[in-house]
Amino acid sequence: MASVTSQRLTTLLGSWAGRGPAYTELAERLRLLALDGRLPDGTRLPAERDLARTLGLSRTTIAAAYARLRELGCLDSVRGSGSYIVLPAPPGVPAVDEAGILDLTKAAMPAASIVAECAGRAVASLGPELGRSGYEIVGLPRLRIAVAEHFARRSVPTDPDQIMITNGVQHAIALVVGLLVSSGDRAAVEQPTYPHAMDALLAAKARLVPLPVSPTGWDLDAAEAAFRASSPVLAYVMPDFHNPTGGSLDVAGRERLARLAARSGTLLLADETTALLDISRGPLPPLAAFSPSAVTLGGLAKLAWGGLRVGWIRAPRSTVGRLAQARTSHDLGTPVLEQLVAAELLEHEDVLVAERRARLGEGLRALITALTAYFPGWTVPAPNGGMAVWADCTPMSSSRLVMASRLHGVALTAGPRFGVNGAFEHRLRLPFTASPDELRSAVAALAAAAQDGSAGPSVAPLIAV
Ligand SMILES: Cc1ncc(COP(=O)(O)O)c(C=O)c1O
Incomplete structure (x- = not known):
């Protein structure tokens, strides 16, 4: 079974501290790492004492964070053997009703018309x-x-x-x-x-x-x-x-x-x-x-x-x-x-290319307009193709936004999922593959999530395509 060292985990955690108590913030960040695959199912976490030393925190804080993860169904501790990540939603037993969630973790469109x-x-x-x-x-x-x-x-x-x-x-x-x-x-x-x-x-x-x-x-x-x-x-x-x-x-x-x-x-x-x-x-x-x-x-x-x-x-x-x-x-x-x-x-490659160009162009315009209106402080370079913008959301934390946006009905992937060592905490990938109406609602929901900043409920594992 894979294990993660305290040093590696510290890198993956990035700057995780937030406005809430340290143990809940730490538990939330660990949960995100489990959900998006950076801590795969079955990964053994460091011993509480080791992690406390590396993070410069008390052992009680780590123990409370691990206890919170157990409560959320993300951690299994076996006496004498350690604590292991478990995926929170085993197949067939979704932790929340995913219906009604706009899934922007996948940059993907419905089938082309032909x-x-x-x-x-x-x-x-x-x-x-x-x-x-x-x-x-x-x-x-x-x-x-x-x-x-x-x-x-x-x-x-x-x-x-x-x-x-x-x-x-x-x-x-x-x-x-x-x-x-x-x-x-x-x-x-x-x-x-x-x-x-x-x-x-x-x-x-x-x-x-x-x-x-x-x-x-x-x-x-x-x-x-x-x-x-x-x-x-x-x-x-x-x-x-x-x-x-x-x-x-x-x-x-x-x-x-x-x-x-x-x-x-x-x-x-x-x-x-x-x-x-x-x-x-x-x-x-x-x-x-x-x-x-x-x-x-x-x-x-x-x-x-x-x-x-x-x-x-x-x-x-x-x-x-x-x-x-x-x-x-x-x-x-x-x-x-x-x-x-x-x-x-x-x-019919030319037909497919033309259809995608039209849809993606519309999506890109709608997304950029909505982001400019709701997040004037962000830097959002507009690409000339592809499926997503890579927004600079400084000073906001994309991990925090991703967890909060779930509560508001939007699933996204945090910036660090696209990096090697926990980098890109201030970057958010926003696909423009959904319809313009969906994208406008998604950005409005993201703005509401940025306002309240709390973390979402336990959710199914995320894949980021
Ligand atoms: C860059 C890149 N490579 C590969 C894939 C996976 O492609 P496929 O669905 O053909 O397996 C994706 C899906 O999003 C992708 O973005």
Whole structure:
């Protein structure tokens, strides 16, 4: 069972003290860490005495915080063995009625309008597949060709043999990380970054090397220093409409990043989940155009529908072969019907792009207008694409806002979930994927939460996509 040291926990806790008694504030912050996955289910917390020493608090305060967590159903203490995080809402037993909560923990939209129609055509074309085994470990030839054409349209000539179809991009991340990262390897990740990519790297016991990114861009001087100092085995990056900042790496930046990575023998793992969510930027060549060894991940979750669970990996042919071998211990391929739907959808990529552009543009405008009205003191850079704004909510604490906003019917993800070491306490990711009306109500609810500042009730675990 994993345990967390007092030092590591202190880093994760960040600046947790607030207006309430220390033990309740500490318990609330620990609860948030459990809910959003930074303290996974079953993690053993430090002994009360150790944590008291490291935090400079009395043992009574820690004991009271742990007791409060037990009361909230987030901690299980076993005499003589320690205290363990337990997820507060076991499957099927939700701690609160989640209906009526506007879920902005997921930057995700309902299915695009053509999904149902494409699914119908896919069912109609299923016949010949039914005469085959259905086990397609690297993917249906028809879809691999369609994905290769998707890259060729974006000026990266691609052979279908370079493509593996996966069950979404998260699956692709896990497969690539499982193949290429060994325990103790260094892996570079943008800071902030997509949390579940960090989860995959930490599960492989990688040591994370931060590459700073802000809404105004990538700090490539810092990246150069980090690559030189640690020669990471891979660097996981989102060059287009980065999640959560919404920024894009310009052409010169792509060239330089590719050069730096080549020099330090670092493989670039480019996540293009959000690459086509362009509101007003215009196309840029994929990172693979500058780095022949780059592995590129993409999928249809954001462009078409998350419920499809279809993604892909573009990699050198030899890597696709090794991935296919490694995959068999987990799963034996992506469902055929879903692959047919994906192939149909890719034939209408331009329709999907235009529909998402219109919806995201409306959402972005509504969100920025509401934030400017309710939170004039915040700095909210408006991205030219992607799914979320990365607001600077200084001096407010995003962890506190997230816990309080639950009481007001809005679920959000706290800034530190996107960072390596408890950073970004004054940053809040606000997706603009919901409808303009929902976004206006969400910001009004957030303003009410900021007023009362109290913490929400026990809730189900949060995933941040
Ligand atoms: C950057 C990024 N990568 C991967 C994923 C997961 O994608 P999928 O739903 O295809 O697994 C997400 C989902 O939000 C994402 O934002």
